[in-house]
Amino acid sequence: MKTTERRQSLKEALIAAAERSIDAHGLSGMKARELAAEAGCAVGAIYNVVADLDDLVLAVNVRTLTMLEAELAATVGAPSGGGGNSGADGAATAQLVRMALGYLRFAAANTQRWRAVFEHRLPDGKELPGWYRDQQRRLFAFIEHPLRDLQPDLPPEQFGLLARSLFSAVHGIVVLGLEEKLGAVSLADLEEQTTAILTALGRGLVASRP
């Protein structure tokens, strides 16, 4: 193997080890020594292929976002799942509900990996790389799509903010539900609540058209 191939292969082994470590113990349990042992290299050799452990975490997190994107993509155009009213507005609301339920189920099934995306903080001065931001943007594009149907006259620069707020609202329901910070609640109840809130939001966005 050439040096560049060896480096690439070591990098992939380290990312896979980081992913397994996060799945097993969460982000805070990740140790350079254990990743090196799993990937079969010396601890110092990690820093020949990545700048620091943050780069490994970002590589795992972007995979998580890519998995989530596939999950959301699978909900597009699926049969109606709870919008309740008919026509284009109902279809867009039903699409919001399906995406929110997709997000909830993804987080419930991949809790540690999903947590790592939100727990990870870059050190001051280090910025998110472009390939990470691109993946974030692709995810938000999914949310913006039904919002364009619900609020067709919203100025273009506002869609990003609205998509972000809608995602944040769903994220709040999922995170406080799964972490049981407000007491235990079943996944079935969480699904029902997510459906009720997103249905109300979709209808309210239609009713709030300028």
Next chain:
Amino acid sequence: MKTTERRQSLKEALIAAAERSIDAHGLSGMKARELAAEAGCAVGAIYNVVADLDDLVLAVNVRTLTMLEAELAATVGAPSGGGGNSGADGAATAQLVRMALGYLRFAAANTQRWRAVFEHRLPDGKELPGWYRDQQRRLFAFIEHPLRDLQPDLPPEQFGLLARSLFSAVHGIVVLGLEEKLGAVSLADLEEQTTAILTALGRGLVASRP
């Protein structure tokens, strides 16, 4: 001073020290040694007045929830702030908006203390004390009130779940906004988004009445 008074006075000094420590360095920066030094006692003496440091954190957190309750109480019956439609439904929606904005501003002004409420996890097997749960319940009662106007026919046992979901949605907007996990956003934009989402939710809950 009698022994019980001395114990009570030491306990209060430790809670005050814990509160200052959380304000300054966040929950993860709290050290028993520093609390003892500030309260003028030996490290071991802490455990004469509280079972463990979790009890000190819970005492700080319940104060935070009490401050938040006062903030929400101040929004009740205040002049309309964004509901937009008239009558009882408009008033209830406007009240939801004011409470959400009150929560956002409280979190922005007391970020470390507010974070500590959500970051703190009790060790397995230890349960939240009754006085903490009572304070949580008082807070949720504020949210349930306008929901009764918006969905008068909802079965009583459902109000608690809906209030919790609504709080979670607002919490999501506030937490991802203030932590800047999705990129920086100004407090003014966050306020505008919170208003838009809660207004849509209020209207949608009215439109979703059975």
